[in-house]
Amino acid sequence: MELTAEELWSKIQEIARASVSEQSFRTWLEAPTAASLSNDALTIKAGSRFHGEWIEDKYGPLLSQCAHRVLGRPLAVCVIAGDAPGPIPFPEYEYEPPRNERPVVPTPGSGGADPLPFRPQLNDRYTFDRFVVGLNTQLAAAACRAVAQKPARMYNPLFLYGGVGLGKTHLMHAIGHELLSDDPGRRVAYVSSEQFTNELVGSIQNGQMAGFRRKYREMDLLLVDDIHFLEGKERTQEEFFHTFNALYDAQKQIILTSDRPPKDLPGLENRLISRFEWGLVVDVKAPEYETRMAILRKKASDDGLTLDSEVIDYIAHHCKSSVRELEGAVIKLLAYSSLTHQEITLSLAETALKGVLGRKGDEGPVLSPERIREMVARRWRVRPEALASKRRTKDLTVPRQVAMFLIKEKLGTSLVQIGELFGGRDHSTVIHSLRRVEEEMAKDPEFKRQVDDARSELDTPS
Ligand code: ADP
Ligand code: MG
Numbered sequence: 001m002e003l004t005a006e007e008l009w010s011k012i013q014e015i016a017r018a019s020v021s022e023q024s025f026r027t028w029l030e031a032p033t034a035a036s037l038s039n040d041a042l043t044i045k046a047g048s049r050f051h052g053e054w055i056e057d058k059y060g061p062l063l064s065q066c067a068h069r070v071l072g073r074p075l076a077v078c079v080i081a082g083d084a085p086g087p088i089p090f091p092e093y094e095y096e097p098p099r100n101e102r103p104v105v106p107t108p109g110s111g112g113a114d115p116l117p118f119r120p121q122l123n124d125r126y127t128f129d130r131f132v133v134g135l136n137t138q139l140a141a142a143a144c145r146a147v148a149q150k151p152a153r154m155y156n157p158l159f160l161y162g163g164v165g166l167g168k169t170h171l172m173h174a175i176g177h178e179l180l181s182d183d184p185g186r187r188v189a190y191v192s193s194e195q196f197t198n199e200l201v202g203s204i205q206n207g208q209m210a211g212f213r214r215k216y217r218e219m220d221l222l223l224v225d226d227i228h229f230l231e232g233k234e235r236t237q238e239e240f241f242h243t244f245n246a247l248y249d250a251q252k253q254i255i256l257t258s259d260r261p262p263k264d265l266p267g268l269e270n271r272l273i274s275r276f277e278w279g280l281v282v283d284v285k286a287p288e289y290e291t292r293m294a295i296l297r298k299k300a301s302d303d304g305l306t307l308d309s310e311v312i313d314y315i316a317h318h319c320k321s322s323v324r325e326l327e328g329a330v331i332k333l334l335a336y337s338s339l340t341h342q343e344i345t346l347s348l349a350e351t352a353l354k355g356v357l358g359r360k361g362d363e364g365p366v367l368s369p370e371r372i373r374e375m376v377a378r379r380w381r382v383r384p385e386a387l388a389s390k391r392r393t394k395d396l397t398v399p400r401q402v403a404m405f406l407i408k409e410k411l412g413t414s415l416v417q418i419g420e421l422f423g424g425r426d427h428s429t430v431i432h433s434l435r436r437v438e439e440e441m442a443k444d445p446e447f448k449r450q451v452d453d454a455r456s457e458l459d460t461p462s
Contacts, residue, residue, distance in 0.1 A: 005037035009044055012066040019062060027335050028055055032079070041076040042067060047338055049081040049303040054331055120188040126173035132298050134291025137167060140284045144171045148178035151221060151253035155280035161258045162284035164388065164421055165324025168257040172223045175255060179221055188221045193229035197236045217246040221253045228258045229390055231267025241272055260385050287323060292316035295323055299330060310346045318353070321370045328417060329353055367458060369407045369421050376403040379454055390423040401433040402451055408434055410458055
């Protein structure tokens with residue numbers, strides 16, 4: 001059956017529609033049109049580069065799966081933006097509904113017959129060029145550049161830590177890109193700790209431990225993201241310990257990120273913590289006002305967007321907690337403007353971002369997800385960072401669910417973003433948490449009182 005680009009795209013839309021919320025579908029997937037179809041790729045056209053990138057980030061895997069389902073063979077899906085010059089190609093994904101965010105990288109050498117060169121999954125946009133250095137990230141950025149110039153000579157390992165959405169993953173990928181552009185033959189691996197764990201478990205089950213070990217121990221550069229996820233996972237820590245030693249002894253560079261410094265990771269073995277401290281431990285902090293302005297300007301110019309300086313100033317003024325939050329605000333504003341067919345002005349920004357950015361003007365501190373998380377942590381006597389972690393102990397589960405609930409109620413933050421604020425949980429976990437809080441409040445008056453007290457603290461300007 002020969003399909004035209006339009007027919008194929010409309011079938012993909014139909015399948016995708018059943019997998020996402022109606023609102024997401026309307027906002028992101030309804031408007032793009034089919035541009036062209038070749039043997040290897042379907043190209044679709046989105047309104048702006050921002051839309052394109054958003055679709056790529058959030059829906060790339062889904063669209064590839066849908067295309068595969070329609071055609072019965074893999075097909076790359078590319079987005080071009082109405083206002084941008086080049087296509088943004090999607091990586092090709094395996095067809096299976098993967099719960100992992102990233103596809104599994106091929107294992108060199110393990111299958112014997114696998115001729116594929118090793119390709120790390122690095123995000124093309126996470127380069128040094130696109131990283132705006134401010135006071136908050138000066139040290140981290142300088143350390144990363146130094147490592148990129150002299151891997152395994154200056155700081156090994158390099159350990160970057162800080163809150164969600166502040167640029168740790170971006171910097172880590174930037175080093176990978178730099179080393180590969182110097183020498184494309186270098187073996188670079190990027191994995192989240194979760195992926196490392198899953199791969200390890202899979203290899204144990206399939207009796208392929210030798211391949212797993214070889215893969216990681218033969219790297220020139222190993223990037224392991226969100227290492228705090230290994231807390232409490234003893235078998236994975238043990239394996240990682242040996243990988244670390246092998247690479248370190250062979251003078252290969254290791255880079256790690258975490259939401260906390262090594263000494264605040266009690267669920268990790270001491271021998272790992274001490275190794276993490278051998279090199280350089282450096283924090284990545286939230287950007288201050290000037291840096292927020294610079295980041296917004298850079299994003300606008302990189303993406304061919306016109307944003308008035310008063311709009312940029314408005315967002316920079318109100319969006320304080322992370323770079324991801326800044327990006328989210330711009331995306332929301334663009335979506336709002338395209339859905340309501342209005343030009344982006346200061347007053348449109350105020351309307352569109354009211355819920356996201358808290359109160360208008362400067363009366364009192366702006367309500368942010370982080371503030372809510374901290375308040376709940378204080379009331380439930382746990383550490384805010386622990387709430388943001390993946391740990392599942394009972395003392396954390398309840399306050400975490402309450403914090404998610406209040407963030408949704410007060411700020412209308414999206415489920416995906418809430419998931420990200422709490423250690424990268426997926427949106428179905430967030431939905432479950434919100435329901436649990438409602439059910440418990442209906443059942444347990446004491447619990448309801450606690451939640452109401454927290455609510456009223458948020459309503460009272462401090
Ligand atoms: P983290 O890993 O710390 O949670 P990320 O590296 O994923 O954060 O960054 C979140 C988003 O913000 C990414 O899209 C990234 O490109 C962007 N970003 C973060 N810091 C900067 C910066 N200093 N300049 C430009 N973009 C940034
Ligand atoms: Mg990250």
